[in-house]
Amino acid sequence: MADTAWEALRGNPLRFFASLWLLRTVAYVLSGAMLGALCLVWLPAALVLGAVVAAPALTRPLVALERRRVVLLGGAPLQDPHVRPDRPGPIAWLRFRYAEAVTWRELAYLGLHATVLLVLDLAAVLLLSSPVLALMSVNLTTTRAPTDPATGTDVVVAVLIGALGALALVVVGFFAVYAVPVAAIAHAKVAHLLLAPGSGETVRMLTRSRARLVDAFEVERRRIERDLHDGAQQRLLALGMTLVGAQLEFDDRPEAARALVDQAAEEAKAALAELRELIRGIHPHVLTDLGLPAAVAELADRATVPVTVTVDVPHRLPTAVESTAYFVVAEALSNAAKHSTATQVSITGGLTNARLDIKVRDNGIGGADPTAGTGLAGLADRVDAYGGTLALSSPPGGPTILRLELPCTG
Structure with a gap:
């Protein structure tokens, strides 16, 4: 089973049209057309309201939505490659954002979304609805007077025109349905190109992930140390005390010593089971x-x-x-x-x-x-x-x- 719309369309187009992938591409194109219209209005407003300088802050929600919207076509949301500024405050945030290449790619994407991609989505929507519009615009009336009798030639011509019209609608409908996933996939490719992390940003993200990994290893080390101290170590301590008690009772009270030895055996089994579970969590046998x-x-x-x-x-x-x-x-x-x-x-x-x-x-x-x-x-x-x-x-x-x-x- 395909994981993305592109894999489904490339693998078996007929199965693609009979699956939910078609509806998901339609949803992507329709939502893209609506968001493109919003970008067409909001991008100039953000430039004016933010005096150009604050435009990245005002357009940030649209970009975040675009990174998540690609899940409609399969795959994971696009990662946000922005780095957290070292200094707090809006001035430091804006200065840091303008120094990042991804900020300019985001603005370029919104500009494309408000123009080229909007036209692409609208064309796909218009092409998809064209068969319905054609059916609605068909004029079934004729120029003949109602009293004129219908001849055999009229009937044949009407049947031929109807058949040709139906065939044309089928052909147009096929291309219309096929155009929607193509437009959706092309739009998503542009989003991946401009909104996904670039090579340099991937290196920075990898560096940050390794730093977090070091912290995670330290947390894990402390967890193992705590589990050993609170679990296995306490059981082994109780085992030692039980054996000492059995040793003291061995000469005077052999039955009591036997009971303590049995108790020590159970404690040893419990300690061994806990150690095995701990080892399994570190690296399974x-x-x-x-x-x-x-x-x-x-x-x-x-x-x-x-x-x-x-x-x-x-x-x-x-x-x-x-x-x-x-x-x-x-x-x-x-x-x-x-x-x-x-x-x-x-x-x-x-x-x-x-x-x-x-x-x-x-x-x-x-x-x-x-x-x-x-x-x-x-x-x-x-x-x-x-x-x-x-x-x-x-x-x-x-x-x-x-x-x-x-x-x-x-």
């Missing part, structure tokens, strides 16, 4: 011994939602790649069970040109937000640090698709 496909299959077996797994990895991957992919899949399954009300999850993956591609798809209600404490934000930083990408597509109503790509060199 099955991942170390059997590799990623077996580890993902074990995750699927433990999941509370039915999961189908198709992961084809012919050889072992670098440890960092396997570990990152494992925890991304684990987090995706956890989110599907907790938040999505999904009844089916599929995990597919394999190697393509020395890159691991993993896709987790569920049929839940959608609307997932990686910034709402789902754990994906930290994993995205980890993926960025290894030069990979983590994309989330979760429109309201579903489906939710999490796609991971990681380089497997090294």
Whole structure:
């Protein structure tokens, strides 16, 4: 199943027209026409009201909406490459924004949206509605007087004209329906070109993600230290005290010593189970011994939602790649069970040109937000640090698709 409108249209056009992708492209074009008209009005107003200087602040909501609107065509919202200013205050913010190349690309995009892209969207809408307009404008009256009898020639001519008109409507309707996704995809390509992070901005985002990753590792180290201190260490301390008590009772009260030894055995089992659970959270045993496909299959077996797994990895991957992919899949399954009300999850993956591609798809209600404490934000930083990408597509109503790509060199 295709994940984007372009993949669906390129793969099987007939199936595309019978799917929801057509409605999503129509929604993208219609909303683009409305927002283009809004840009046509608001962009000059923002330049005047903001005395040109404050135009980036006044047009920021429109740009943010455009970055999120691309989810209608599949894929994740476009990332915002802006960097937070070092100094507070509106003056520092504007000065910093004007120094960024993305600010000028955003203004250029809004200008295109108010002109060229608006014409493109309106042309697609007009072409889509042309068959309906043609039917509404058909004049079925004739110039003959009502009392004139109809001849056989008149009937034949009327049938031929009707057939040719119907054929013309079918041809125009086909091109009209085909033009809408083409216009939507072309519009989205321009949005990706101007609003997505450039190469230099990607490097800065990667630097920031690595800094956040260092902080996350420090937080994780403290969590492990706390879990060891509050959990396993306390159980081992209780085990030691129980054994000391059994040693003191061994000579005088053998039965009491036996009971204490049995208690110590149970405490040792509990401590061992807790240590195993802690180690599994750091690096699962099955991942170390059997590799990623077996580890993902074990995750699927433990999941509370039915999961189908198709992961084809012919050889072992670098440890960092396997570990990152494992925890991304684990987090995706956890989110599907907790938040999505999904009844089916599929995990597919394999190697393509020395890159691991993993896709987790569920049929839940959608609307997932990686910034709402789902754990994906930290994993995205980890993926960025290894030069990979983590994309989330979760429109309201579903489906939710999490796609991971990681380089497997090294």
